[in-house]
Amino acid sequence: MTDETADTERLTTREAAERLGVKPETVYAYVSRGQLTSRRGASGRGSTFDAREIDALVRKGRREPPGGGDTLQRIRTGITLIEQDRYYFRGVDAVELARRHSYEEIADWLWTGTLRAGIRFTAPPEALAAARRAVGALPPASGSADRLKVAAIAAAALDPLRYDLDRETVLGSARILVPTLVDALPTVGRARPGDGPLAPRLWSRLTPAEADDATLRALDLALSLLIDHDLAASTLAVRVAASARAHPYAVVSAGLGVLEGPLHGAASGLAHRMLAEVLERGSAAAVVADHLRAGRGVPGLGHRLYAGPDPRAEALFDALSAIPAARAALTAARAVEAATARHLELRANVDLALAVLSVSSGMKAEAGETVFAVARTAGWIAHALEEYEERPMRMRPTGQYGGPRPPQPLPRP
Known part of the structure; x- marks a missing residue:
């Protein structure tokens, strides 16, 4: 039988x-x-x-409609489900997955459906050398987003198979691109081997401080938690690029361009600066009052997809609570949340948790954006793989024209 x-x-x-x-x-x-x-x-x-x-x-x-219409409102995806204040990768609780497996293991599983324990992403020497030269040629004032975009372009130029959108070829490019983005960044701490786990290699690009197992685990947890979050703005840009059959490096570049906005990936930098000010002044209430008096929102609070706590923030806070060096920043973050809660029903989001990690580890304000970008690259690749299987150029909505009706006279100088 x-x-x-x-x-x-x-x-x-x-x-x-x-x-x-x-x-x-x-x-x-x-x-x-x-x-x-x-x-x-x-x-x-x-x-x-x-x-x-x-x-x-x-x-x-x-x-599915042949084109235009509500295509952008009907994007089918089997990657992330957000439901009842939890989120799931392919039906698996994303927080529990992040607590049990490394970023590279989860990324590869998300792409292939097969979990390979201990998998490591390694950049080929030629691609890495080209990316480092390109990053090194940038002006000193360049930010991490600039470096990541340049590294992606340089890696693409060294990959002759980038235009081959066969699934296995795209996976090969993905396993090259992710480590290239990390290892092309300038080192500010003790250099880590390029064939080791990704989190320690990224740590050495973010801070000169030495890391113990707990802090490295917190960084890897942050990477894993941030891999994907449904159709965020940068992910939608990725789907549009993939719909036009842009190669995976160009797809990731599209995501990086949107991620740089202050309302998306750069939001953690605003939370970092606020948290540093709270620690300097010793008063969360005073800092929150200043933000509200200036007509600004309080960074790191609230998320429209969660009525309750952001599960990513709570998981990262839990990991950071076991790190003595993070306790002051964590206390400050909770004080910001409590001070705001007197008037607004807002809970901490993952940007505030990233700020606790970056402030307590001696990182620059843009470090959270770097972590976010590296992490989300894996999710962007997963969405590109999905979109490559759909009809090309399906994301072509029709604009609702609101300008002057023709005929209009030709403009004159």
Whole structure:
């Protein structure tokens, strides 16, 4: 007796691919995204698929509008679900996943559906050398976002296969790009081996302070928690770029460009400066009052997707509470939250938690943005892989024109 029943039609991988109108590799991409389930064939070799699931997926694709309309409001994704003040990667609690596995393990699992314990991302010497030269040529006042964008461009120029959007080729580029972004940044602390875990290598780019196991674990946890968060602004830019079939390096560059905004990836820098001021002045209430008096929001508080606490912040706060050097900054962050709560129902978000990490570790204000960008690169690649399987150029909304009606006279000098 096999696990295949007589009343259910089973399809081979090739048959499923033909019915869907995709390559066999794409069928397994649907499996990794949770859109299809597979079973071993009766012979024990190969996979089989439920024909009803395949047909349902075909029908779902046909219902999607051919272009324009509400395409941007109907982006299907199997990566992140945010529900009831929790968030999940492919149905798995993201916080628990981050507590049990490293950033690289989670990133690779998110891309492939297979968890490989101990996986390491290593940059090829040629790509890394080119990225370091490009970063080194920037003016001294350049920020981390500038360095990351330049490193991505340099790495792309050294990858002759970047225009090949076959799934395995894109995965190869992703495993090159992530470590290149980290290792191309200038070192300010004790250099770490380029074939070791990513978190210690990034730490040496963020602060000259020595790190113990607890602080490195907190940094790796932050990276893991920030891998993806549904269709954030930078991720939407990534999906649009991938829809136009931009290569993975260009896709990540699109995300980096949006992430630099003060309302997105750079928000942690504002929280860092506020927290440093609280520690200097010794009064969270006074600093909060100054922000509100100036008509500014209080950085690091509130998130429109969570009615309660941001689970990413709570997980990172929990890890930081075990680090003695972080206790003063953590106390200050909680004081900011409490002072604001007297008038506004706002809870700490992940930007404030990142600020606790950066302030307590002697990092610059932009360090949180760097952590955010490196972490989110893995999520952007996951979204690009999804979008590459969709119809090209589907994200072409029609603008609602509000200018003067024609005909208008030609302009005169």
